[in-house]
Amino acid sequence: MSEVRLTFLGGPTGARHLLELSGTRILAGCGLFAGPDALWRRNFSPVPDELHALDAVLLPSADLGHAGFLPQLVAEGWHGPVFATPGTAALLPIALSDAATQFTEDALAAEAGGWAGPGPAVPPFRAEDVSQAVALVRPVEYGTLQELGGVEFEFGRAGGRLGAAWVRIRAGGRSVVFAGPLGAAEHAWLCPPDPRPRSDALVLAAPSPACDGHLAGRFAAAVHRAVNRGGSVLVPAPAVGGEGLLMMVDELMAAGKIPKLPVVLDSPAGLVEQVSDRPSIVVAGLATADSGRVLRHLAEMLPDPRNGVVLLGPSAPGTRAAQLASGTRQLKIRGRYVPVRAEVTALGSTGEFAGPAEVLAWATATPPPETAFVVEGEAAASEAFAKTLHAEAGWCAVVPEDGERVLC
CATH class of the missing domain: 3.60.15.10 (Ribonuclease Z/Hydroxyacylglutathione hydrolase-like)
Known part of the structure; x- marks a missing residue:
């Protein structure tokens, strides 16, 4: 052999x-x-x-x-x-x-x-x-x-x-x-x-x-909390592989389990320059939150306690997503420390x-x-x-x- x-x-x-x-x-x-x-x-x-x-x-x-x-x-x-x-x-x-x-x-x-x-x-x-x-x-x-x-x-x-x-x-x-x-x-x-x-x-x-089977319900609850505060929700997600997230959002809206909010897809499929003042769900990459368009959204949204950040799936150790999941009170983004006042919800496995x-x-x-x-x-x-x-x-x-x- x-x-x-x-x-x-x-x-x-x-x-x-x-x-x-x-x-x-x-x-x-x-x-x-x-x-x-x-x-x-x-x-x-x-x-x-x-x-x-x-x-x-x-x-x-x-x-x-x-x-x-x-x-x-x-x-x-x-x-x-x-x-x-x-x-x-x-x-x-x-x-x-x-x-x-x-x-x-x-x-x-x-x-x-x-x-x-x-x-x-x-x-x-x-x-x-x-x-x-x-x-x-x-x-x-x-x-x-x-x-x-x-x-x-x-x-x-x-x-x-x-x-x-x-x-x-x-x-x-x-x-x-x-x-x-x-x-x-x-x-x-x-x-x-x-x-x-x-x-x-x-x-x-x-x-x-393993996924606990309550992902959609916990995601919906996080959205409702942000909307009730008058804020938006940011979801770091990859350019490919986020299809399940968009399907879940569509199903929750169709069933009336979350409000029909604008979904801002900041990616090659739907690039936007800025988020509107009204409550929205913002999906941007990279999923690790270490690089990419999501950094601009984090810098804008983290200091505002009305907003929410939802982390889907496990976060790679040492990444910004992992820091947020562990409860950090500030995050260094593009040379500046940004206070984390937005609610961070780590949902773990996505199923x-x-x-x-x-x-x-x-x-x-x-x-x-x-x-x-x-x-x-x-x-x-x-x-x-x-x-x-x-x-x-x-x-x-x-x-x-x-x-x-x-x-x-």
Whole structure:
């Protein structure tokens, strides 16, 4: 059997897993880091030498945490094949182009405002980098076996996001499955995950807490509280993947559970310059609240106690969204501290993604791997799920260190 080397390069917020087998190097996930300045600055570091020697990149989804580093990798000279499902391939230009625009606007504002630091402010990537990157993408249908330099791989449905996939890679009698956040089995309009295939190793994203089933009611309550105060509601959301939020808002209004308010979609689909004085629901990216158009809205709305901010889904550690969720009383935005007087409501899971019990059931429905690696989550959540896999299924489950290399 061939020796398989696996290196974890992504930390808690950017999925980058380097697999070396049969003389072939494949990167599963090519994510952008989000969080504290020390982590964010790694998006600007030169691409490591081992990534310049990649034979291919496999993208689990169009989310920035899975695909946002691709434009920089390409800008630094790598031009190999990038494989993704047709859904991810279709969404990728939208997600990356929107992010490039927002990052560029942030860099220009930082330079003009004088808070860029000792050097010039630059975005992680630009629009021209996105064009080069998406030109390399080759769509692959779910369940279609592909061959690359003696290595086979296939995508399976992961659920949770349009086009999202788990991927199995195998060569020389060994196989590894990479599974990012899995979708909930009973979601109203997203397909459930395909069953886990057998593998010698499993790289699995730590699950977020399960949805409590009262998301719509708690969202409606937050809207009513803001409207009763005469304020508006701001919802940080991604450029792609926010379809569920808009559907929920539409359904609540149609059922008379929230007032029929203007919905301001500050995105490529519905860009606006300013919010009206009347109560509104404002949806703007990025979801982490670390960059993009949402910063302007936060700066305007946070100081006013009439307003509300609703955080959907888990917040990546160290991001502004996580700071708001933890109850911070001030937030630094574009060089200035802004007081947080608006009501902040963190709703947790939005129902698209599977909770710990569902992920455990998915993982253990197939014979165990030799080793499971729990990634892409806060340290406490990852450690807790690794302990669950050990205690309830008897698995060898590990939370790898950033940069750790293992044999599997």
